[in-house]
Amino acid sequence: MGLRKAGVLGATGSVGQRFIQLLSNHPQFELAVLGASSRSAGKKYKDAVDWKQTSQMPAAAGEIVVSECTVEAFKDCDVVFSGLDADYAGPIEKAFREAGLAVISNAKNHRREKDVPLVVPTVNSEHLAIIEKRVKEAAAAGQKRPGFIVCISNCSTAGLVAPLRPLVDKFGPIELLTTATMQAISGAGFSPGLPGIDILDNLVPYISGEEEKIEWETKKILGEIADDGNSVRNLSDDEIRVSAQCNRVAVSDGHTECVSVKFKNGAPSVDAIKRCLRDYQCEATILKCPSAPKQAIHVLEEENRPQPRLDRDRDNGYGVSVGRIRKDSVLDIKMVILSHNTIIGAAGSGVLIAEILAAKNVI
Ligand SMILES: NC(=O)C1=CN([C@@H]2O[C@H](COP(=O)(O)OP(=O)(O)OC[C@H]3O[C@@H](n4cnc5c(N)ncnc54)[C@H](OP(=O)(O)O)[C@@H]3O)[C@@H](O)[C@H]2O)C=CC1
Ligand SMILES: N[C@@H](CC(=O)OP(=O)(O)O)C(=O)O
Numbered sequence: 001m002g003l004r005k006a007g008v009l010g011a012t013g014s015v016g017q018r019f020i021q022l023l024s025n026h027p028q029f030e031l032a033v034l035g036a037s038s039r040s041a042g043k044k045y046k047d048a049v050d051w052k053q054t055s056q057m058p059a060a061a062g063e064i065v066v067s068e069c070t071v072e073a074f075k076d077c078d079v080v081f082s083g084l085d086a087d088y089a090g091p092i093e094k095a096f097r098e099a100g101l102a103v104i105s106n107a108k109n110h111r112r113e114k115d116v117p118l119v120v121p122t123v124n125s126e127h128l129a130i131i132e133k134r135v136k137e138a139a140a141a142g143q144k145r146p147g148f149i150v151c152i153s154n155c156s157t158a159g160l161v162a163p164l165r166p167l168v169d170k171f172g173p174i175e176l177l178t179t180a181t182m183q184a185i186s187g188a189g190f191s192p193g194l195p196g197i198d199i200l201d202n203l204v205p206y207i208s209g210e211e212e213k214i215e216w217e218t219k220k221i222l223g224e225i226a227d228d229g230n231s232v233r234n235l236s237d238d239e240i241r242v243s244a245q246c247n248r249v250a251v252s253d254g255h256t257e258c259v260s261v262k263f264k265n266g267a268p269s270v271d272a273i274k275r276c277l278r279d280y281q282c283e284a285t286i287l288k289c290p291s292a293p294k295q296a297i298h299v300l301e302e303e304n305r306p307q308p309r310l311d312r313d314r315d316n317g318y319g320v321s322v323g324r325i326r327k328d329s330v331l332d333i334k335m336v337i338l339s340h341n342t343i344i345g346a347a348g349s350g351v352l353i354a355e356i357l358a359a360k361n362v363i
Helices: 014-023 086-098 125-140 155-171 210-221 270-279 347-359
Strands: 004-009 029-035 079-082 102-105 148-152 174-183 241-248 255-263 297-299 320-327 333-339
Touching (some): 004 014, 004 086, 014 029, 014 347, 079 086, 079 347, 086 148, 125 148, 148 347, 155 210, 155 255, 155 297, 155 320, 155 333, 174 210, 210 241, 270 320
Parallel strands (some): 004 079, 079 102, 102 148, 174 241
Antiparallel strands (some): 255 333
8 A cells, every 4th residue: 555645633733743743754654635724724735834853844734725624624534633723623524534534632522432442542442443443333334434534542541551451461450549749831732831830830730620630530541442443442440540749840741640549459579560560561562563662561670760852752752751660658559651742742642643553554
């Protein structure tokens, strides 16, 4: 198969710019259509965007004329990535799905729909089977590929669940979980973005809606596909209790979290935890997806790591770092997790999900 045509909704934003960076010169996808608000539509991308990435804007992307986010503009895309502002993403993505398009979205709007997989590709790619089933059933009935939405999780949730999944697989259920986050400024978006005066020499101990999202999304991601194969059964509040406290800190990229967990079946040793995390291989790595991390989880032994500036780019931002793994005197084990919020926490996850779907001939 040749290059698949990719569209990006919200292409000018914090997540959208990452999509442009990750999809330029991608071996499987070509950037075909870029969409943003009517403020940007009609302009060349290079004139519409306030490029804030530390690498140069890909020249070819800069020449693409930005479109309105309409089905008509994106109808020839094999896959559409969305980095839309959540105030507008809901109806636009729904219209795209109804028109038969394949949408992979960063926005929160459809995450709670039972038949929409909520996927961190290095953690629960098996939930994509819901989509694979639907597409294969349509093909068997001689119908064209149905439209669908796959949601990427909240960025802090992505980092949090990365080490939890292998731990649960090996040591059984986690019944109590607490996290305190220190989240990067890029997570607040670029339009308008967080004013410098609010964050310089400061920390903001509140991020609207974030704690509820972490507490809810963790239960869907760690849940399993229901018996009918069409939806996800979330873990119940009786199975796991999750408590999150979220803070914004003066870091450009990379969310850090201080996490404590209690296992239902008793505490594994610190060494067993480290071995389990080091041995973990995600499906994308096994499938040899082009962006898959060699190591989905990096276990760090240095007592002062992970740190955002030093560790966020491990495995090109697709690897999650876990350090300071030690006994917790209240729960069982505590650790510090660092994940790149716009790569494994957003656009990178979108690209990796698309690579997995491509490997399974879904797109
Ligand atoms: N930043 C992060 O780390 C993460 C973000 N997300 C989610 O991803 C999405 C994008 O976030 P982020 O990139 O930070 O946001 P930004 O504010 O940086 O970007 C928003 C994008 O949406 C576009 N847009 C705004 N209004 C409209 C409209 N009426 N019609 C069409 N397009 C519109 C903007 O275009 P224009 O430039 O023309 O205004 C811009 O491209 C959000 O839903 C967010 O919650 C998820 C995980 C992590
Ligand atoms: N709220 C996250 C980014 C974000 O937009 O998340 P979500 O997609 O869950 O709304 C942050 O501030 O870092």
